[in-house]
Amino acid sequence: MSYGDLMSMDLPEGLKLIDEEGKRLDGRRADELRPIKIEAGVLRRADGSAYVEMGKNKILAAVYGPRECHPRHLQDPTRAIVQCHYNMLSFSVDDRKRPGPDRRSVEISKIVGEALEYSIFLEQFPRTSIDVYIAVLQANAGTRCAGLTAASVAVADAGIPMRDLIPACAAGKVADTVVLDLNKEEDNFGDADVPLAYIPRTGEILLLQMDGHLTQAEFDRAIELAKGGCTTIYGLQQDALRRRYAFAGGDAQESEQEAGGNEA
């Protein structure tokens, strides 16, 4: 069965996206995220890197720069530019994806790159490029959000001055219920999907898309859920960086104590 077939198919008989007890296919409640694992500094060659698992999504992000800008005509004499490349590996989906960029990945690269640009003090690095590479090793809905979450940690791991970390996650509508963080089945058979990147500290929304059908009240609920998800992920991003940079002994203890604060 191809991905296209899945998309156009009706819900297979007997498959209930949400059961009588309000539990989803993978056992989650409506407002629950999938299990998330974030690790900073996983690659040696890149200036910064991060690995994120969000449910069955497995995503690597790497950052090079600030470095000389190629192609040269994109250079900005007043600030750095961010060049983001979102790349789904051929085996990350059920039906092999041809390697190389397609229209979907170019669009995702653009909006994720723009969100990152906002978070970085670009004016400190005129004429340079900050190159961000996102590789999706295994996809299961929500890769742009997990990709941005990973990329933001990778930028921090590269030591690039930034306003804040950017967490991202989606909310959507499945079987007449607004739910947080759709998995693949829910994305395929659901009614709406709203990816959101949001900085909890400031309330700034840096990425927002929506497809499907929601009432305005449902949209409000979706944003509320996604904001909650972002707040959780934000904490996990900070933890990942603390684990990476805590010194053995004294400093680790210190960072434990700081974990309650919001200074990162």
Place this chain on the structure above:
Amino acid sequence: MSQRSPLSEVKKGHISTLLSKGKRSDGRNLDEMRPVSIIEGAIETAEGSARMKLGNTEVAVGIKMGVGEPFGDTPNKGVLTTNVELIPMAFEEFESGPPSPMAIELSRVVDRGIRESQMIDLEGLCIEPKKEVWVLYVDIYALDYDGNLFDASSIAAVAALKNTVVPAKRFGKGEDFQLPLRSMPISCTTVKIGDYLVLDPTLEEDEVSSARLTVATDENGDLRAMQKGGNGFFTYEEVKKAIQMSTEAGKAIREKL
């Protein structure tokens, strides 16, 4: 590989001085591979997969399968396609876009190591002669580059093929079955720096080397594929020595798979 910067002359001097004392900058013996770690089957969307680290070099390999038509000259054999992607994530000098000569050489050398060794029983991948066969894609991505992608790619490909299950059920072709394999060729690469031969070069060693020889050997110690690269030369004695080093190292790696 060519000298990229004035620094590499200094580096070359340093590496050569060490070699004359029988040492390498990371402390290895001349005939020693870097530590190998392999995670098999970690990617559920692939029919088979492996993530492999060879020192600081890391690759991810995924096997995808589909149903297609056989080639006219091999009507009863499955179709094998091998592709290495040198994505810019792995190294500052890798660029996106059409594959570089380096990526194409790598793809072809890994492909030969698998194809010509007849590692995969391609006849076992025939569904209906002349009409339908299994198509097998071996996709290799460099994630972190510190030299010797030849060995990392081909060893990881072998590891991924080993845990590949043909998704027959998904395509309505009966029950799933383990990919039929025959032998397990292992590639090991030696480069020449000055008059010394070193196994499994780091990027630094690769950059100051003059020639490279990749040798794939099977469980009997027989030769299954070779590729010489670089603008330097080997004497016949050096080739024999490189073969011997590759055979020994291949044996040790095969035991880990």
